[in-house]
Amino acid sequence: MRNVKNVAFIVSTAALLAACSTPMPEKKPVEVVEKPAAPVVQPDTRAVAPVVAAVDELDIPGGKLSNRSVYFDFDSYVVREDGKEVVQNHSAYLGKNQRTILIQGNTDDRGGSEYNLALGQKRAEAVRKSMAALGVAESRMEAVSLGEEKPKATGAGEEAWAQNRRADIVYKAK
Amino acid sequence: MNKVKILLVVAGTAFALSAQAQLRVEISGVGSNQIPVAIGTCANEGAAPARISEIIKADLTRSGMFKIIDAGPTTDLMQADASGWKARGADALAVCSVQPLGNGSFDVKYRLLSTIQNNDVSGFGQQIPAHYGRLSAHKIADDIYEKLTGVKGVFSTRIAYVVQQGKQYRLEVADADGENIIPALTSTEPIISPSWSPDGTKVAYVSFEHRKPVVYVQNLVTRQRNVVANEKGNNSAPAWSPDGSKLAVALSKTGNTQVFIVNADGSGIRRLTTGTTIDTEPQFSADGQHVYFTSDRSGGPQIYRMSVNGGEAQRMTFGSSYNISPRISADGKSLAYISRRDGNFQLYVLDLESRQEQRLSDTTSDDSPSFAPNGKYILYATQNGGRRSLAVASVDGRVKQRLSIQAGNIKEPTWGPFMK
Numbered sequence: 001m002r003n004v005k006n007v008a009f010i011v012s013t014a015a016l017l018a019a020c021s022t023p024m025p026e027k028k029p030v031e032v033v034e035k036p037a038a039p040v041v042q043p044d045t046r047a048v049a050p051v052v053a054a055v056d057e058l059d060i061p062g063g064k065l066s067n068r069s070v071y072f073d074f075d076s077y078v079v080r081e082d083g084k085e086v087v088q089n090h091s092a093y094l095g096k097n098q099r100t101i102l103i104q105g106n107t108d109d110r111g112g113s114e115y116n117l118a119l120g121q122k123r124a125e126a127v128r129k130s131m132a133a134l135g136v137a138e139s140r141m142e143a144v145s146l147g148e149e150k151p152k153a154t155g156a157g158e159e160a161w162a163q164n165r166r167a168d169i170v171y172k173a174k
Numbered sequence: 175m176n177k178v179k180i181l182l183v184v185a186g187t188a189f190a191l192s193a194q195a196q197l198r199v200e201i202s203g204v205g206s207n208q209i210p211v212a213i214g215t216c217a218n219e220g221a222a223p224a225r226i227s228e229i230i231k232a233d234l235t236r237s238g239m240f241k242i243i244d245a246g247p248t249t250d251l252m253q254a255d256a257s258g259w260k261a262r263g264a265d266a267l268a269v270c271s272v273q274p275l276g277n278g279s280f281d282v283k284y285r286l287l288s289t290i291q292n293n294d295v296s297g298f299g300q301q302i303p304a305h306y307g308r309l310s311a312h313k314i315a316d317d318i319y320e321k322l323t324g325v326k327g328v329f330s331t332r333i334a335y336v337v338q339q340g341k342q343y344r345l346e347v348a349d350a351d352g353e354n355i356i357p358a359l360t361s362t363e364p365i366i367s368p369s370w371s372p373d374g375t376k377v378a379y380v381s382f383e384h385r386k387p388v389v390y391v392q393n394l395v396t397r398q399r400n401v402v403a404n405e406k407g408n409n410s411a412p413a414w415s416p417d418g419s420k421l422a423v424a425l426s427k428t429g430n431t432q433v434f435i436v437n438a439d440g441s442g443i444r445r446l447t448t449g450t451t452i453d454t455e456p457q458f459s460a461d462g463q464h465v466y467f468t469s470d471r472s473g474g475p476q477i478y479r480m481s482v483n484g485g486e487a488q489r490m491t492f493g494s495s496y497n498i499s500p501r502i503s504a505d506g507k508s509l510a511y512i513s514r515r516d517g518n519f520q521l522y523v524l525d526l527e528s529r530q531e532q533r534l535s536d537t538t539s540d541d542s543p544s545f546a547p548n549g550k551y552i553l554y555a556t557q558n559g560g561r562r563s564l565a566v567a568s569v570d571g572r573v574k575q576r577l578s579i580q581a582g583n584i585k586e587p588t589w590g591p592f593m594k
Contacts, residue, residue: 102386104385111496111498111514111519112455112498112499112519112541112542113542113585113586114367114410114411114424114455114498114499115454115455115468115498117366117387117408117454118426118431118452119452121407121408121426121430122430125426125430142406143407143426143429144385144386144387144407144408144426146386147366147387149364149366149382150364170385
């Protein structure tokens with residue numbers, strides 16, 4: 001019995017509301033505004049603030065600064081075209097960062113070790129001079145030689161020798 | 175000239191560092207006038223801390239200057255009679271005896287008799303601790319050598335060299351016959367250019383442990399190490415002045431490699447050469463008044479000499495576009511160096527009076543020559559099979575010795591001085 005009554009109520013309410021849906025002269029609703037006591041700022045725990053990691057350019061694997069070797073022709077102490085990019089990249093980096101470098105020159109293993117130490121020095125010095133010309137301060141660079149003592153490629157033959165005729169840029173600890 | 179190949183294996187003793195580290199001596203070529211000498215086994219040699227007569231025979235044989243006749247056992251040192259040995263071809267007879275002294279030391283006596291005059295040429299006694307057993311034999315061999323050739327023997331001297339084995343580098347000190355090997359320095363980074371102090375107690379060398387070449391002096395007795403040169407750039411090629419107070423070194427602090435002189439404690443660096451190219455590998459002359467060095471001021475590396483007080487340098491080497499590693503004998507008469515000929519790096523010696531040069535090796539990859547303190551032999555590094563090893567050549571070109579090690583590459587040899 002109740003159900004019928006409810007249904008009737010609903011139906012009658014609906015009918016009443018339907019009648020109310022037609023535009024009527026506006027009656028401003030009475031707004032009940034509750035004044036907030038003091039603003040309580042709740043952190044939005046679902047917010048995400050993006051961060052970009054400040055990875056040192058130097059440490060990016062495969063990045064342009066990961067190439068730190070300058071290669072030389074036989075009996076030559078002149079930075080080749082293919083070495084100039086390495087010189088430029090690291091000179092630019094040193095312009096923006098307070099680091100110091102060791103430039104280690106190397107030779108292949110033909111000849112005496114002390115004379116080769118001096119020849120390797122000429123390679124390191126050539127790189128140092130190129131970087132100084134691009135504005136790197138003297139105090140930030142040290143040109144040294146490992147001569148024939150620490151070859152990258154062992155064995156005889158031009159392929160190995162060419163790999164060892166080289167200067168490496170080594171960053172000193174911060 | 176007879177070419178006789180004698181393979182002489184130096185027996186290992188408890189003093190060798192390890193079975194792997196023994197040196198083998200192979201002699202090819204002999205002196206044309208070998209002196210025949212009879213050597214007796216020492217009386218009571220069984221009680222000796224080392225096989226004294228065997229060591230004496232090995233030393234004298236290795237020199238290439240003697241023909242050894244076995245004189246058999248000595249029963250009584252003082253009764254030894256040389257007269258019978260002349261008929262058996264010996265010019266001299268050496269006999270010895272050993273007496274333990276009860277406190278761990280030994281009395282080693284020796285006599286050298288002339289077979290021609292049947293009298294004593296020489297003789298002495300030594301009271302030695304047990305660990306000097308081999309040394310007492312070397313001192314007897316030195317005396318026999320000196321009395322019969324007129325030249326001081328080098329059997330009781332020592333050598334130093336660098337061994338590279340895998341990732342390890344060792345600066346080792348050994349007796350001149352390859353025994354008693356002791357590692358003076360062990361490192362994971364290269365060591366080059368070792369140089370004995372004139373008094374034999376210290377070695378200067380270049381170490382790369384700081385990722386650049388730095389010159390150290392190490393006291394072999396106390397183990398103390400001092401940095402002698404660590405200027406900006408390279409620091410290398412240390413060479414002692416004859417009085418032991420200074421070292422000549424090669425530094426690149428001015429941008430190019432130049433020769434400097436520094437006090438043995440590292441103070442007082444002063445520049446000697448004034449070139450714009452490479453000047454390196456300095457060596458003091460025997461009187462300390464001149465410095466020999468390698469310079470490429472004329473294009474390729476050559477050897478020059480200049481006064482220790484500065485001034486002009488005279489060129490010493492010609493004959494090749496590449497001459498390096500000068501070494502000067504103690505008597506100032508000979509200059510040893512490495513010369514590149516037809517692509518091969520070979521040991522040469524120049525007579526400074528006649529200006530005649532002579533090639534001393536038949537190998538193609540020689541380096542680091544070093545004179546024996548009597549000026550008669552040169553120790554150097556060479557290629558042997560697939561490895562670096564040491565060799566000795568007599569300055570007159572007649573005797574060659576090859577020292578081979580079982581494992582590792584040996585390089586950078588330096589012959590130590592006479593010591594008491």
